[in-house]
Amino acid sequence: xxxxxxxxxxxxxxxxxxxxxxxxxxxxxxxxxxxxxxxxxxxxxxxxxxxxxxxxxxxxxxxxxxxxxxxxxxxxxxxxxxxxxxxxxxxxxxxxxxxxxxxxxxxxxxxxxxxxxxxxxxxxxxxxxxxxxxxxxxxxxxxxxxxxxxxxxxxxxxxxxxxxxxxxxxxxxxxxxxxxxxxxxxxxxxxxxxxxxxxxxxxxxxxxxxxxxxxxxxxxxxxxxxxxxxxxxxxxxxxxxxxxxxxxxxxxxxxxxxxxxxxxxxxxxxxxxxxxxxxxxxxxxxxxxxxxxxxxxxxxxxxxxxxxxxxxxxxxxxxxxx
Numbered sequence: 001x002x003x004x005x006x007x008x009x010x011x012x013x014x015x016x017x018x019x020x021x022x023x024x025x026x027x028x029x030x031x032x033x034x035x036x037x038x039x040x041x042x043x044x045x046x047x048x049x050x051x052x053x054x055x056x057x058x059x060x061x062x063x064x065x066x067x068x069x070x071x072x073x074x075x076x077x078x079x080x081x082x083x084x085x086x087x088x089x090x091x092x093x094x095x096x097x098x099x100x101x102x103x104x105x106x107x108x109x110x111x112x113x114x115x116x117x118x119x120x121x122x123x124x125x126x127x128x129x130x131x132x133x134x135x136x137x138x139x140x141x142x143x144x145x146x147x148x149x150x151x152x153x154x155x156x157x158x159x160x161x162x163x164x165x166x167x168x169x170x171x172x173x174x175x176x177x178x179x180x181x182x183x184x185x186x187x188x189x190x191x192x193x194x195x196x197x198x199x200x201x202x203x204x205x206x207x208x209x210x211x212x213x214x215x216x217x218x219x220x221x222x223x224x225x226x227x228x229x230x231x232x233x234x235x236x237x238x239x240x241x242x243x244x245x246x247x248x249x250x251x252x253x254x255x256x257x258x259x260x261x262x263x264x265x266x267x268x269x270x271x272x273x274x275x276x277x278x279x280x281x282x283x284x285x286x287x288x289x290x291x292x293x294x295x296x297x298x299x300x301x302x303x304x305x306x307x308x309x310x311x312x313x314x315x316x317x318x319x320x321x322x
Contacts, residue, residue: 017108020063035091048228058200082193085118086321120309124321127300141302145280150293154265163260166209180218189310220244220257237265239275244316254316276320280311
């Protein structure tokens with residue numbers, strides 16, 4: 001998946017990086033699964049989750065392919081959330097580890113961030129792997145706080161919140177909702193914009209976007225994937241991003257947003273809710289743990305230039321950059 005050996009430019013000369021094509025997707029998915037299964041020792045780690053087709057469809061120009069000797073050697077998926085960018089999963093054929101393929105993908109990834117003018121860039125990786133940390137540090141990304149990924153069985157709250165479901169809105173109201181979400185996310189980080197994820201849910205049918213209104217406007221929003229063929233997997237509800245409006249009452253709004261996600265999971269027949277919270281957002285992390293979520297995978301966020309971004313106290317936000 002990554003390599004630790006220092007390789008020369010000559011040794012990497014036969015690796016080219018290009019856009020990932022639709023015709024590559026089946027093989028790209030197989031390489032991703034093989035790489036992560038090999039590294040973790042877990043058979044079928046991703047199960048029926050999808051990280052390849054859905055991300056390529058969301059932004060084909062941000063999906064990178066490494067080719068060696070005319071064969072697909074690895075891929076990386078880069079995500080642009082306005083002024084924020086992250087990448088992954090990055091994967092390389094296991095038999096090609098240590099040959100500079102991941103480094104070539106990283107060179108192209110950093111160039112993409114530079115072309116976009118990304119203000120805050122990062123990634124999620126294994127907390128226990130110095131090999132991964134070493135690779136990404138070569139490109140200016142530094143480990144910061146842990147990012148636990150947590151799950152719980154959904155329980156319908158006694159007082160069920162009544163969020164607006166984005167997919168139920170008529171087209172004109174959807175456009176206004178996206179604008180409202182953009183205004184809300186800018187409170188966490190200037191220029192943070194989840195339109196890509198909202199449109200992916202809408203166009204690909206990946207799940208739902210929940211919108212919570214109050215007398216002051218949009219109180220919270222969550223992008224949720226549901227079921228097989230998404231990032232949630234069968235019987236799952238994955239909260240890919242969730243944010244409550246800051247200021248007085250933020251903790252209550254955050255709790256209501258999490259209630260709404262659980263209600264969506266119950267309504268959809270999901271048997272678990274999954275989400276990730278960077279521990280730098282201490283209040284949000286503590287609130288999630290207090291609701292009975294249990295930690296499974298623990299990763300670490302690595303930030304370009306060691307910039308804290310929006311992973312700081314007082315930010316009532318869930319995401320994990322996987």
